[in-house]
Amino acid sequence: MPFASTTISALGGGSTSSEQRIAQTLALLQDGLGEGYITREALLRFVAPADELVGGPAACEPFQRALVATDDATQEVIAALLVEVVAAETFRASFLGNYDLLRADPTIQRLERTPVGFIKSIVVAPAARGQGVARSLLAAGMQALADHGAQGYYSLAWVNQRAGCQLCGVLAALGFHSARRIERFWYQDSVARGYQCPACAGPCECAVEVMLR
Numbered sequence: 001m002p003f004a005s006t007t008i009s010a011l012g013g014g015s016t017s018s019e020q021r022i023a024q025t026l027a028l029l030q031d032g033l034g035e036g037y038i039t040r041e042a043l044l045r046f047v048a049p050a051d052e053l054v055g056g057p058a059a060c061e062p063f064q065r066a067l068v069a070t071d072d073a074t075q076e077v078i079a080a081l082l083v084e085v086v087a088a089e090t091f092r093a094s095f096l097g098n099y100d101l102l103r104a105d106p107t108i109q110r111l112e113r114t115p116v117g118f119i120k121s122i123v124v125a126p127a128a129r130g131q132g133v134a135r136s137l138l139a140a141g142m143q144a145l146a147d148h149g150a151q152g153y154y155s156l157a158w159v160n161q162r163a164g165c166q167l168c169g170v171l172a173a174l175g176f177h178s179a180r181r182i183e184r185f186w187y188q189d190s191v192a193r194g195y196q197c198p199a200c201a202g203p204c205e206c207a208v209e210v211m212l213r
């Protein structure tokens with residue numbers, strides 16, 4: 001069924017329907033990225049504070065935000081995006097021990113010197129895919145990151161063992177390029193934290209494509 005009309009908004013911000021939307025967002029992220037990939041506690045760090053001024057800069061850093069797309073007809077959350085502005089130390093750490101593989105890349109060197117916007121996770125509900133929902137959500141997320149100081153962007157795009165990199169084409173259409181592929185990127189992390197990859201049905205054997213802009 002096509003999604004004729006959707007609304008993009010930040011999760012939280014004191015909305016009365018926040019609790020329900022948080023639960024729907026958590027379920028969507030866990031279905032798409034694996035049970036245990038993100039906990040409710042971790043998601044709550046991305047929820048906008050109740051007193052946030054619309055469009056104003058956040059009072060405290062780091063800036064972490066969940067943006068969701070809601071189907072106007074049903075009020076269901078049909079897509080979720082987690083974004084974050086990171087500084088050099090967090091930027092390096094996010095590559096999970098693989099940073100040396102990228103150190104020499106000129107774009108990486110540029111990003112390391114500035115606050116950088118991290119496209120952390122995105123899931124669009126299967127029935128809503130292929131209709132530009134991810135593109136709209138990412139455009140809104142990148143704007144929010146830029147508003148909070150990001151001078152570049154990166155993403156560790158999941159290369160699903162079965163479906164390939166679904167996010168890569170979307171990011172390429174938004175001006176990102178691939179710096180390199182890193183094999184079995186989350187393997188140690190998925191063993192240590194005990195989460196199951198939906199494509200591997202066990203510890204994650206998937207690669208990531210390091211996408212930069």
Ligand SMILES: CC(C)(COP(=O)(O)OP(=O)(O)OC[C@H]1O[C@@H](n2cnc3c(N)ncnc32)[C@H](O)[C@@H]1OP(=O)(O)O)[C@@H](O)C(=O)NCCC(=O)NCCS
Nearest residue numbers: 122123124129130131132133134135157158166167169170
């Ligand atoms: C990746 C994902 C979020 C894309 O959502 P989507 O709403 O279907 O994407 P869009 O419809 O906004 O696509 C935007 C553009 O990217 C292109 N695109 C989408 N999927 C693509 C793919 N698999 N390969 C190449 N290009 C693709 C579309 O053609 C579109 O370009 P166009 O507007 O010029 O036609 C969705 O497939 C998903 O949730 N996948 C599972 C979870 C996942 O892999 N998340 C990323 C984890 S890092």
